[in-house]
Amino acid sequence: MSEEAPKEYLSLRVDDGIAYVCIDVSGQRVNTLSTPMTERFEEVLDELRDTAGLEGVVIHSGKEGNFVVGFDINELQELSQRPEDVRPMIDRGHQMLGRFEELSVPVVAAVDGNCLGGGLELAMACHARIASNNDKTQMGLPEVKLGVIPGLGGTQRLPRLVGLQTGLNMILTGKQVGAKKAKKLGLVDDVVHPGILLQVAAEKARKMYAKGGWQKRPKASIGEVFSNPGEMVNLAAKTPARKLIFNQARETTRKQAGDKYPAPFAAIDVIETGYKDGFDAGLQAEGDAFAKLVKDDVAKNLINLFFMKQEVDKAKPFPWNTKAYPVDKIGVLGAGLMGAGIAQVAAYKGYEVRLKDVDDEGLSWGLNYTKELIDKLVKRKKISAPMGDIMFGRISGTTEYTGFGQADLIIEAVFEDLDLKKSVIKDLEEHTHDEAVIASNTSTIPIKEIASASKNPEMVLGMHFFSPVHKMPLLEIIRHEGTSSKAVATALEVGRDMGKTCIVVNDGSGFFTSRVIGAYINEAGWILQEGARIEDIDRAMKDWGFPVGPMKLVDEVGMDVALKAAKTLQEAFEERWDAPTALKAVAADGRKGKKNKKGFYKYKDGKGKEVDETVYDLLPGGRDRKPVDKEVIQERCWLAMLNECAYCLQEEIAEHPRDIDIGVIFGLGFPPFRGGILRHADSVGLPRVAERMHRLADQFGDRLKPADIIVEKAEKNENFYSE
Known part of the structure; x- marks a missing residue:
């Protein structure tokens, strides 16, 4: 040799x-x-x-x-x-x-x-x-x-x-x-x-x-x-x-x-x-x-994160010889914030985009939004003015399905309503070719339920973008049990071409990311209901490393959106996911957060720096709040998040710890210096994690009881990354 x-x-x-x-x-x-x-x-x-x-x-x-x-x-x-x-x-x-x-x-x-x-x-x-x-x-x-x-x-x-x-x-x-x-x-x-x-x-x-x-x-x-x-x-x-x-x-x-x-x-x-x-x-x-x-641990974690991202960017979670369908034209249904954002990113990467909304007013808003995003790129000298014109020229609008027959990939970004999404799928398939991949931008509804309305369910999957689309790096691709490998390969190829870090997960209510962020916000809601101050909760989690606290995050996402997702998740996991009434009480007062300048924070200046004390009038205990130990807030929130990640791994929603850690960092704001939530749990030690979760569950509720996979690994003194 x-x-x-x-x-x-x-x-x-x-x-x-x-x-x-x-x-x-x-x-x-x-x-x-x-x-x-x-x-x-x-x-x-x-x-x-x-x-x-x-x-x-x-x-x-x-x-x-x-x-x-x-x-x-x-x-x-x-x-x-x-x-x-x-x-x-x-x-x-x-x-x-x-x-x-x-x-x-x-x-x-x-x-x-x-x-x-x-x-x-x-x-x-x-x-x-x-x-x-x-x-x-x-x-x-x-x-x-x-x-x-x-x-x-x-x-x-x-x-x-x-x-x-x-x-x-x-x-x-x-x-x-x-x-x-x-x-x-x-x-x-x-x-x-x-x-x-x-x-x-x-x-x-x-x-x-x-x-x-x-x-x-x-x-x-x-x-x-x-x-x-x-x-x-x-x-x-x-x-x-x-x-x-x-x-x-x-x-x-x-x-x-x-x-x-x-x-x-x-x-x-x-x-x-x-x-x-x-x-x-x-x-x-x-x-x-x-x-x-x-x-230093920070450097070690960030270097590990670099390698994990490389692995995710190269991974092919389907048979090695699977080839993607060629995609030149993309159809987008829904010209709201998400749909228009997807259209702009696709056009930036050279795709021809057909954007549809139900009426001229909605379509006009979406086209104007894409133009604003492109103009900002020109202003920041990311692209030239002529290139900006070319990019905007790649996007055309319609209130009908004209032009969708030539689309190779259609991304549905309509409201989060199952009946509406099923109706859209049926209408859409009357105007597309049989090899068109249809993706739903749903954040919580199981893809299998949406695909049940399709005559070609193997061509249906989820492409869950995060808002704002042009800034958020993660794309969660969801396959139901009938999705073809070729459809997954197509979505993955397009997603990566759009510059996104893509994780492929399996179907289920909330998939991966919505379940995990839902558990995090849910626990913060309990802490609020028990008497903690809004700023104490948010400051504790910012000090732990999150870019914003959970209460501010709800304001950013929108209380109505957060509660709609929470309802889906609570119905799916009612045996272990008990919900506080605090968030519902705040929503019932018409508080949607930043979007209507009325939420947990005041938005007179548009920035929401100051807590709106009148929120406490809607909660148990009123304005008589009590101090809560910062470390207890931090442990309850990150361990609730960890528990849902563990359930996702246990239920094979996510197939690799690496996908979970990339997902929480690139999509949910988990602090990168900790290397990922599962890697952080490994560094703490799963025996210690399990013991602490049992104590918290005894004190605050069974929802914090560790998932079986945590208990089993703790008993064997294993790590999530033992393999």
Whole structure:
């Protein structure tokens, strides 16, 4: 048996005084940095040092449309388990990039495609950067999204190139910029067509070599060097006032991300060190911070989440040889918020869309809404104005079924009423072809019941989008027992093409997401009914990591919508799901939440920052509320949520723990830093979880008794991810 051929990472060729270093990791779709890559770079640097007659070096990629997407996440995950190896690796990387800066000839990065993380740090260590005008060319440092900070000098080099304010913003948010924006910021020197990228990069190197002076790279205090000297914040950074700039960055980060994510705060500290004490001190601080963060639970959970999402995005929950029906045209029934939102996202991705509503008024509202969304994309320069016109031109409207005969996928987004949905299915099938997949956007009604009205039930499934459609990343695809694999494959392919993270679940009342969020809100309703203050409940869950509290969430969703879903779920699970009367009492007072500016919160300013105390007049105990321990609120709410997730796994609504954790994070706001609800339960320990749930059930009600699967795993000392 022959030995496996060694993996290639870099190649070097010299032509007419220019050394071309080509990054092309064999066996990978994209280039990533790694320890073997560093070793190969070191060898190439030795060769460059010993090569006579050089006028410059050009670093480029052998993969079209991809420069380097960052450090190898697999190795990063392994390093989180071997913290003693992290610091030596960081130091080695710093030294390697420092050698590029110190070469006796100029080094130019020729960037085509994604240049992210360590890829951008490599490019910034070069003496100049030329980028292609390819739409795929994006630059950024997204490390905070994995719970760490840039580790190869990015915290020090980026603020030097683009200025303090922009550098802080890019590092703290992971924001990416295109080539034209990068040039405007000073991150790249020129933007050219991909076809002449290497030629222009080589010419740049020759001109720099001939002119000289390119090697004078600052090593003193970063506060003395600015690419935009007129920028007030940069001028302030030269003075003691810079402390105010960094304190403001900390305050803004705390408001936006809370205090559960240590990486952004570490990045601010490291950048400030570089401003105060100089480049080398900044690198030292960067290495110390990275080594500490990578072994932290937050980083481990976010890295695990990255891999889980990759697995979900690649999963094919049907026979391997199943092929999707081709879809070019999509029909959408219902031009309300959901239907119009689906139409806009589909048009954005290039689909022709036929949007139907019952009358001209409803249709006009939907078309105007899609136009508003498209105009916002143009305003934010996500697309050009001509492209916006093309996109809107892909959407046509009707109050009849004309045009639906050509649709390959129809998404029904009418009101949440079974009889109405069945009637729509019957009418629709009179105007569509037999291979058209019909999807319902229902959030609670079993797909089997909707499909019973169809003459082709195998072509019917659920596509549960979340509102607002253009912002929410999750799509829940629901198959009933008769749905064909080909129909599921079609919905999955279209959903992914729309840019959604898709989970495929099996049929049942509330499927997965509505059941789980319903249990969470239900428990919060009980806590409210027992006398807790609205703000205490919401603050407790925000402190635990949710973006909004459960009471505010009900206001956002709409009390009428929440109660309609709750009724369906309570009827389906009446043997174990007892409901409080508190939410019904609030709804009976005509409070629908944000939509009619009357809910748990006051909406005079449109933001709902202040609790409406008159709500308490509708509840047991009136305005005489009592304090409730924050940890008790948190435990009751997240464990109620966990219990429903466990039931979904037990009943095979969801088939893999991974799908559940992706679902709660991407669809329900579960805090990402905890890694997912099942992974968090594993970290707490299922024996401890089961014991606590039994105690809570004895005190507050049988609905909190742990599902059998939790009890069984606890008794065996197993985890949800034991497999």
